[in-house]
Structure formats: structure tokens, C-alpha cells
Amino acid sequence: MTHHEQNKSGITILQEANVAGDDGIRLLLQHTIQRVLEEEITAYLEAGTYERTETRKGYRNGYKPRTLKTRVGRLELMVPKDREGQFQTELFEKYQRNEKALTLAIMEMYLQGVSTRKVKKITEELCGLEISRSQVSNLAKNLDEEIAIWRNRPLEKEYPYLVVDARYEDVRQRGRVVSQGVLLVVGIRKDGYRELLGVWCADSENEQNWSDVFSGLKERGLKGVHYIVSDDHKGLVKAVKRHFQGVLWQRCQVHFIRNVASLVAKKDRKEILSYLHEITDSRSVETARNRIRETIERLETSHPKVAAYLDTYGEEILAVYSVPESHRKRMRSTNMLERYNQEIKRRTRVVRIFPNEHSCVRLISALAIETNEEWMARRYLTMDNDKEVSESTSDTMAA
Numbered sequence: 001m002t003h004h005e006q007n008k009s010g011i012t013i014l015q016e017a018n019v020a021g022d023d024g025i026r027l028l029l030q031h032t033i034q035r036v037l038e039e040e041i042t043a044y045l046e047a048g049t050y051e052r053t054e055t056r057k058g059y060r061n062g063y064k065p066r067t068l069k070t071r072v073g074r075l076e077l078m079v080p081k082d083r084e085g086q087f088q089t090e091l092f093e094k095y096q097r098n099e100k101a102l103t104l105a106i107m108e109m110y111l112q113g114v115s116t117r118k119v120k121k122i123t124e125e126l127c128g129l130e131i132s133r134s135q136v137s138n139l140a141k142n143l144d145e146e147i148a149i150w151r152n153r154p155l156e157k158e159y160p161y162l163v164v165d166a167r168y169e170d171v172r173q174r175g176r177v178v179s180q181g182v183l184l185v186v187g188i189r190k191d192g193y194r195e196l197l198g199v200w201c202a203d204s205e206n207e208q209n210w211s212d213v214f215s216g217l218k219e220r221g222l223k224g225v226h227y228i229v230s231d232d233h234k235g236l237v238k239a240v241k242r243h244f245q246g247v248l249w250q251r252c253q254v255h256f257i258r259n260v261a262s263l264v265a266k267k268d269r270k271e272i273l274s275y276l277h278e279i280t281d282s283r284s285v286e287t288a289r290n291r292i293r294e295t296i297e298r299l300e301t302s303h304p305k306v307a308a309y310l311d312t313y314g315e316e317i318l319a320v321y322s323v324p325e326s327h328r329k330r331m332r333s334t335n336m337l338e339r340y341n342q343e344i345k346r347r348t349r350v351v352r353i354f355p356n357e358h359s360c361v362r363l364i365s366a367l368a369i370e371t372n373e374e375w376m377a378r379r380y381l382t383m384d385n386d387k388e389v390s391e392s393t394s395d396t397m398a399a
Contacts, residue, residue, distance in 0.1 A: 030075040033068065037089060041080040044087050058082045147365045151198055155217065158224030159187030159197075160383075161323075164236065165334045166205050167341055169364075171354045180357060181205050182344075182364055183213055186337060190224065194336070194380040196368040197222070201357045210239035218243070227323060229331060231255040232316065251316035253280050254333040263305045272306060275299070279314075280332065285321035327381050336380075340371050 042048050047056040063078035079089060163186040171180040183200040197217060202209035229250040230236055240249050257276050264272050275295045282288035292314040300307040320332040330336060344364055354360040 034077055040089055041087055058084055150369050155221040158190040160224055160226045161188035162225055162228045163334055164230040165337045169348055169360050171357055171360050177353055192379040192381040192383045194375050196372050199361055199365045199368050201361050205233045206235040207238040210236050214243040248319045248322050250319040252333045253317050256317050285318050288318055343367055
């Protein structure tokens with residue numbers, strides 16, 4: 001193993017592990033343990049490679065090969081040496097034949113979207129031993145406990161904005177494969193940070209299923225909601241009106257534009273889309289309403305279906321003008337979930353068909369935990385005045 005290989009990032013190793021297929025889990029574990037060895041000798045010498053310090057206790061003197069036998073195969077490692085020959089790693093005593101290695105590997109594979117059946121196949125090929133599906137499930141117990149804590153955690157902040165969306169995954173139920181809705185809710189907190197509040201699996205997006213989601217969020221402490229953006233699924237909209245009376249609902253403008261585009265021939269879409277963007281790019285709600293009226297008059301003869309649609313549903317995309325102008329671009333659609341949904345798709349494509357609903361929730365919740373950690377590193381919206389949102393929504397509702 002070269003010095004360059006030792007210093008590869010975990011992300012690079014994971015990418016190579018995906019390319020390497022069945023050998024990926026062993027490469028990941030080998031990389032992790034090699035990094036531990038490097039950190040051990042740095043701590044022992046009190047100095048990094050080529051680092052000059054007054055507290056340095058010695059110098060590195062190359063490496064010696066060592067094979068570590070684990071339940072996921074043989075790991076070829078390079079143990080660092082010091083010039084005096086005094087450095088001794090404690091790692092092998094701690095991790096030799098340790099079941100934790102396999103447990104962590106299995107958990108990592110779940111996070112990477114590898115099905116239980118594939119876990120079994122890889123383990124048998126690498127280790128030369130059989131492992132049952134029940135054993136794999138038992139090894140994932142710790143991960144399931146962590147996810148359960150996350151899904152039931154108290155919501156102690158206020159969330160003025162909610163972004164609600166759903167996607168669909170194939171899940172095996174009672175011997176057949178069905179399309180299951182994965183329901184997602186993001187809350188934008190009073191301090192401007194966003195947070196995935198939970199992941200739920202349901203047979204459909206009917207009013208009862210969304211009502212169960214919203215009831216559960218309220219039981220966990222959800223409060224301070226002034227504005228919700230989602231698509232126009234009837235069951236979802238009914239549940240929003242039922243559980244968030246007095247809260248403004250914004251129909252996702254991107255979904256709205258797609259719905260309108262489906263009403264016209266392909267050759268006319270460019271023209272129609274230009275009219276729609278004039279509406280959605282308006283600086284004020286009054287201007288937007290005027291442009292809706294102008295567009296209806298312009299199209300009622302040439303495109304009566306579009307004109308009728310705008311006349312019936314146009315008002316549903318204007319609630320965004322109730323929020324501060326600096327928030328409108330991000331709060332007029334559900335696009336903020338697009339990257340997260342892409343990550344879900346990338347991982348679930350490996351699984352293809354989930355063996356059950358629980359495994360679907362496990363994987364997507366694990367991704368949600370990871371996503372929340374990334375989101376906490378950067379504020380999503382600037383909310384200098386906490387009253388600004390509630391006051392602007394109240395003014396719009398009164399109007």
C-alpha cells in the first residue's frame with residue numbers, strides 16, 4: 001500500500017468500493033483500519049509525517065506488512081514503524097476476530113443501498129462462511145434503534161415554513177411488488193436552518209395517511225407553522241387544510257408549470273411557458289394577478305384549456321408573496337428536496353425492490369440523518385426579524 005493510497009479520502013474509497021463491487025466492503029474496512037494505524041503512530045510520536053515539533057518523541061521508519069484476518073476477509077495492512085522499534089499498535093488485539101467489524105460493514109452497506117440478499121452473497125464469498133438473512137437483520141439492530149430515536153425525536157424549535165413532498169419506491173408485500181409512497185416533510189426553522197422532520201411509508205398519498213403524518217409531527221412538538229409548500233395532490237391538500245387551519249398553502253410553481261405544459265402541444269409549449277414565467281417572476285402579488293388575467297384573455301381563444309386552468313387554479317401559486325422577498329425564490333416550490341431525492345434514487349436503484357416497508361424506511365431515514373448533518377453546516381434562509389414571516393403571512397391572509 002503506497003503513501004498515496006493511505007491518504008485517500010473515505011469518499012474516494014467508497015466510490016472505488018462501488019466500482020469494485022463485491023470487494024468493496026473489504027476495501028472500505030481496510031482503508032479505515034489503515035487510517036487508525038496512522039493516527040496511532042502520530043499520537044505515539046506526538047508529530048505528524050514531516051512535522052517539526054518540540055515535543056516529537058521519535059521518527060517514522062517505514063512500514064511492515066501485516067495481514068489481519070476478519071469476518072469480512074483478509075485485510076492487507078502496512079503497520080508503521082519508528083526508528084527505535086518501540087511502537088506497538090493496540091489495534092490488532094482490539095479488533096482481531098471482532099464482530100464489530102462485520103456489524104459496521106453491514107450497517108455501511110445498508111446506507112449504501114445494498115439489499116440483504118447481496119449482503120449475504122458478499123459475506124459468503126469474502127469469508128467463506130454462510131450467514132442467514134436473520135443474522136443480517138440482527139446485525140442491523142443498532143442502526144434500526146438509532147433511526148427509531150431520530151424518527152421519534154422531539155421537535156423543540158419553531159418551524160415557520162414546511163416543505164412537503166412524496167416519492168415512490170417498489171416494495172414487496174405479501175408476495176407481490178407494489179409501489180409505496182415515501183412521505184417527506186422538511187421544516188425551515190426560526191433560525192433559518194432546514195431540517196428533515198421525518199420519513200414515512202404509506203400505500204398512497206390519501207388524506208388519512210398525510211393526516212397521520214401531521215398528527216405525529218404535532219405530537220412530537222411541531223409548532224409555529226405559517227406557510228406550507230407542496231404539490232396539489234388532493235389528499236395532501238385536504239390534510240393540510242384540516243391540520244393547519246389559518247396556515248397559508250402554496251402550490252409548487254414548478255409542478256404547476258408542468259401541469260399547464262401537459263395541456264398544450266409540444267410546438268406551443270415555449271410560448272406558453274414564457275407567459276407562465278412572466279407570472280411567477282412578478283415582483284408583487286398585484287402584478288402577478290394582473291399577468292394571470294392578461295394571460296387568460298390572451299389564450300382563451302387559442303388555448304382555452306390553459307386559460308380555464310389559470311382561471312381556476314392560478315391563485316394557488318400566489319401565496320409565496322406572503323413571505324419576505326428574499327425567501328420567495330426558495331419557498332415557491334419543493335425543489336429544495338431535489339438533491340435529496342436524487343441521493344435516494346441513486347441508493348435505491350441498487351436495491352431495486354425493497355424486501356419490506358421497514359427496509360425502505362430504514363435506508364431513506366439513514367440518508368435523512370446524513371442530510372440533516374450536512375444542512376446544519378449552512379443556514380438556508382436569513383431571518384433577521386423573526387416577526388417578519390408571521391406578520392407578512394397575516395397581512396396576506398387579511399387581504
